[in-house]
Amino acid sequence: MKKLFLTALFALAASAAAAPFKFVALGDMPYKLPDDYARFEALIADVNKLNPAFTIHVGDIKSGSTPCSDENFQKVKDEFGLFTGPLIYTPGDNEWTDCHREKAGKFDPLERLNKIRELFFRGQGNSSFGKKPLTLTRQDKLIENSRWAQDGVIFGTLHVVGSNNGMERNSASVGEYFTRNAANVEWIKATFAEAKEKNAPAVVMAFQADLFYGAPMLLTDLGLRDTLTTLAAEAKAYGKPVLLIQGDSHTLIIDHPLTEAGANTALGQTAASPVLRNVTRLQVMGEADVGAVEVTVDASTPGVFAFRPIYTGK
Template sequence: MKLRFCILFVSILIHSFSFSQNKKTPFTFIVLGDMPYNLPKDNLKFENVIAALNKRNQAFNVFVGDFKSSKTPCSDTAFQKILGYFNSFKKPLIYTPGDNEWTDCGKPQAGSYTTNERLSAIRAQFFKDTLHSLGKSTMELSSESSNVAYAKYVENKMWKYNGISFATIHLVGSNNNFNTDNLNSNEEFYERSNADIFWLNTVFEQAKKDNSLGIVIFEHADMITPDKGKEGFVTFLKELQKRVETYKKPVLLVNGDSHEYKVDKPLYENVELKKTVLNFTRLQVFGEADMHAVEVTVNPKNPALFEINQIWIPEINKF
């Protein structure tokens, strides 16, 4: 195991996007997800979203999953159309999958696919270049797949920018593909859960090693809302809270899934006293009918580090 850690960290040092020379310089990045949802009518709206975001001066963009609804086809043709959209972003775009791209593809409306086959298709099409982002201009990323023990997890990424550590972790809605009705069918869940915990720990260890000012983690699932399912997230959330409390510095978690813009502090040191884990903030992006985005400014002069602003895109109605 020690050898595997060494191999992974060497790969990270070689392939990660390098720190800027000035960690005190503010910068912005943009997050969005859960769109275009109702296809094909939302495609033109999404094109207007992209056009609006391409006029801004962000360092990069991150899409936190669900580029379609669970009731629209999961075909290779549909995937390739979205991939084309992602590559039309002027600035780098990093993508982490949602449940509608694969766990829900077994539904008749989605094409009655085998879910694991669609997951393999997502990995093959969207993560063909394991060491770079999508977009017209790309940025270097490190991938969990550089560790032979987790070679299939090409979607779990890490990068650094101006003193901040960033990572994507593959957790999805629909209870993270955990089947409560047939516990013997959860092989994919358990394997990915182990990979996600390993990657989470790697992210925090690397951030400490780099003396990062803070950490941003992107994933799809709304793990916080109780009715979204808890069995698929309980282990990850426990490990996340432990890591955040030990880390002390600001940590921002960005998710999609619930289609409701929200900024909150949902972790508690003491639930009865409502004492929050102060250095942890959750940002949930817009989605579905609200095809808008969120801009995050990293401001080292602000003790909270992350300044969050909504980006309303009226252009979605111009088509």
């Protein structure tokens, strides 16, 4: 009788661990300020009604031509506090790399990067945003990079942004890029190593930059190359489902663009490098298209991930 009870208990625990769950992904909002604050807050209210396990914001909390002011940063941080559940945020290029633009306030991008880290990350410790925060593992070298697990699935964020990943402006920017890039590569490898060690059914990586936007990316955007090739190598070795969540280009896309060599299939390079069918890319909508994507994670299904767009009032 005791043996039967223990067997049933273990079966129940395994069933609970494999139960599907849902989270929400969004980014590139609020974009047009201050007009989009109300729209973003309405979307947050709709997300809260869904009661997801957590929400991921993949950066660009303002447009590239909106002032990179402390006031604008603080306003969005306050809005992050409106999420009922955990909100995990990773920065975008509009928060710092593009802040040298005249309309953005002609700030020093590296000074704005430090401000983003101070305001959004150093004060948070290991906690996410939201009224019911999640405890995260933070990377020592890049406090904005985080990792966590949900029902066995491993999640991670990377500070990889558009505008060639902040590489090009001057020697100080190049130096910052190389430091951050090395840390990002380490974080990718560590995330997949944890997934293998724990026999995770899937891995999710979230970041801002569109790694697949146009040709010939690997030659022109060297700031994104290491991220792309490292993700490709690790995803291939892992072999199980991988979801890459990104923003940057403002159009909802769900596809399989990553190849074994880390090249974009849209460029006609699949003959030389096969598509990694275990890797799905979710590019969230954004800018004027204020919406989000509800992702269902069910490890008992072959693809693991299913997607449903969310638009305010619909």
